[in-house]
Amino acid sequence: SYEVTQSLSVSVALGQPARITCGGDNIGGKNVHWYQQKAGQAPVLVIYRDYNRPSGIPERFSGSNSGNTATLTISTAQVGDEAGYFCQVWDSNTAVFGGGTKLTVL
């Protein structure tokens, strides 16, 4: 079965760019989706199909996907962006989530 991997945690200074990666075998050939989950809340879709933002998601959120790595980028990290971030792909009629990355904004 297909697996995707994420770093456990990423720290970034306030106002600096934050990059969260999602690795998988030729993941560039798949559509990758990203969810933000703040403490005690349900996940929220922030990027779909590699780089598309749902309505209401700030422009500072962007995504890319190539080769074996997909990346979620927050151009200028805010305190309110502190959260868990999960990538997800679809493979053989199953949804596969990465283990999640905890983003800390310093």
Next chain:
Amino acid sequence: QVQLVESGGGLVKPGGSLRLSCAASGFTFSDYYVSWIRQAPGKGLEWLSYISRSGSSTYYADSVKGRFTISRDNAKNSLFLQMSSLSAEDTAVYYCARVDTAIEYFDSWGQGTLVTVSS
């Protein structure tokens, strides 16, 4: 405004059963696949199951296949998850989520319902 509201969680003994419900509103429920996803305390997201628009097709993660059954009632805009042979490893918050029309991602989530399996 899309809304998904889960219910039915609670404390259940190992080996027991539980039925979760998810009430949908704000969209045409029968036009969408819907899914169950769970999150154990302090852990990541685990996809469990999804069901087609009519309910004729269902898919399960290996971890729950044969123990959990997903179903829906389009007339009542409701999604269900029947869980049996529960163990401590099934302790989690259970979310229902709407699947996008291309069946690729989850565009709306409920707030979740907590299931605790303990003696």
